[in-house]
Amino acid sequence: MRIALFVTCLADTLFPGVGQSTVRLLERLGHRVEFPEAQTCCGQMHINTGYASEALPLVRHYVELFKPYEVIVAPSGSCVGSVRHQYAMVARRCGDEKLAQRAEGVAARTYELSQLLVDVLGVEDVGAYYPHRVTYHPTCHSLRLLRVGERPLQLLRNVAGIDLVELPDAEVCCGFGGTFALKNADVSTAMLADKMRNVVDSGAQVCTAGDSSCLMHIGGGLSRLRAGVKTVHLAEILASTREAG
């Protein structure tokens, strides 16, 4: 299958390994990945901070760029959540009904990675190997906006060598929330403290999730505390094999 990758601005700039892993994984499964190089950012930060008119050019850019593709994947629950649940709303708010309708079409073809694998490609065992103790944080937008449900866990359970342990209070937000972490830094930190305690209590050495932004938040806290737990994106675990870890 021909799949267009929307890598997200965060992964592109700070976590390129997430994008590389997504490409390697999909190619290993026999698919052709295309990377429309004009892509930039989904605009979620603008939308969620109240800057709808500043988000509009980014919405238009994404919709125009990805319109030709049948299947689009992004390794981020929140960016896909924004495309699927906010794009048409932003376009309508700015009075562009035509863009809103085009956005709805492109949004329906945009998938978060675990949705693409399980629902579109029909795979639950991607043939990965990852011999580490891992706990999974189901990020809020994957969980409650996209309803990815058990899909990431189904994929992780089929990874050879993995020791998957449960995260206490897994469904509680880590406190990132985009600019919330800056505007309400103290509250965000209090939420992060509880998330980190649960990650450490799980006994895992790796905390994984389907969103680089939440992982940057949790990982940034764990790094500051020298907690001995690292964060690894779901795509990176699923891309790991016995041959190349």
Add this chain to the structure above:
Amino acid sequence: MTTFLGMPTAPRGVGHLRQVEPFPVAARRGLANTQMRRNLTKATGIIRAKRAAIVGEVPDWEQLREAGRAIKTETMAHLDHYLEQLETNVTAHGGVVHWARDANEANRIIVDLVCGTGAAQVVKVKSMVTDEIGLNEALAQAGVQAYETDLAELIVQLGHDRPSHILVPAIHRNRAEIREIFLREMGDADPGLSDDPAALAEASRAHLRRLFLSARVGISGANFAVADTGALGVVESEGNGRMCLTLPETLITVMGIEKVVPSWRDLGVFMQLLPRSSTGERMNPYTSIWTGVTPGDGPQQFHLVLLDNGRTAVLADETGRQTLHCIRCSACLNVCPVYERVGGHAYGSVYPGPIGAILSPQLTGIEDNASLPYASSLCGACYDVCPVKIDIPSVLVHLRARHVEAAREGRRLPRGEAVTMAAASWVMASRGRFTAAQRAAKLGRGVGRRGQIRRLPPPFAGWTEARDMPVPAAMTFREWWRREHRPEDGARG
């Protein structure tokens, strides 16, 4: 030609709807109050588990939620019709209906009614709306003492405190604190009072019983009003409400205009949704329903005050109006990770938590509660539990946009933020500018140690107070892609 200035919002200088300080500042005090945080974590954890279990027993819960949403949507679309129908039916059954544009008007109506009876004290059923309009203060100014009779409201009143939760106003207090308040303030408490919940309840029972038997005026809110019969309903757990609703000669009920439902049949939906969502019970212990006046039984004077106080302004907003569907169950507070950590006082309004973060700014106008729409990580837990499916995260985002638009018009946008957002939009709208920005960001690699940045300047300083920040990658994804894959034919940016 006239200019439409929008619907009137709740007036300033009266009631409890406005922040006195921005949410992040008030939240810091809540975060530092370790006793309150322990009380809240424990209490919300218990209610969350009870709610989840009891909702789980209902096979058609999602259909019930949808029915609740549909009834409220229909009601809001024809609110004028249902309110007039309610007025007709209440009047036909011997009640008197008063229309109050705002808090000042409502307070004036109620104070006049109470003073007209000659009573110097009133007993009150727990009511959010009378706290919204600051009725107790208005009564006090007229020389009338209002006694709260709901146990938690009594604790708040005796403690000279503010409510911090919709359902459990004293949720921030534990039993040791309540014992101290009773001993200090009740006047008639046994000095040997223990902090056993049963003993505390008994102390309040003895204290309140005398008030019930002597009060000539009762004041209540209402959970529902049924348009096609004129019936009013109050849902409670303690029975103190029923005392207030039945013993005094005069009953004055204050109700936000959004509380009306079209018909009796609709109560079948809400009486299933409300107790399960609020206390995690299949059925609440006391449901009192009355229609006007019944000669020789219960209050012989009944007044219904219908309050707007900014609600019509909420109704006028297509996205925001679903906020008026709220049945005040407080399930959204109990699941909110922000509320659990900061407590209700941080919201500065009688309506705390996620629902407060969308209701208060709409009632007052966003400029008076500007930081509330941002008091959420948009995690969406509130939307999942809302019994009438209010999409709180979407309304929060909508209100943020309204705030930015209003601030832009009044040139009141925080300059740094507006400039950053505009610049980020400009950069991100073009591949060339975006890649140039990525190259510039790589300069930040020099700031980091072992791949992490330990300290960033404002506005990012809040991040690095508690978190490291990874340095930009040496090779961006797109550079890797170019190296590994042939660039697409005709790719332009």
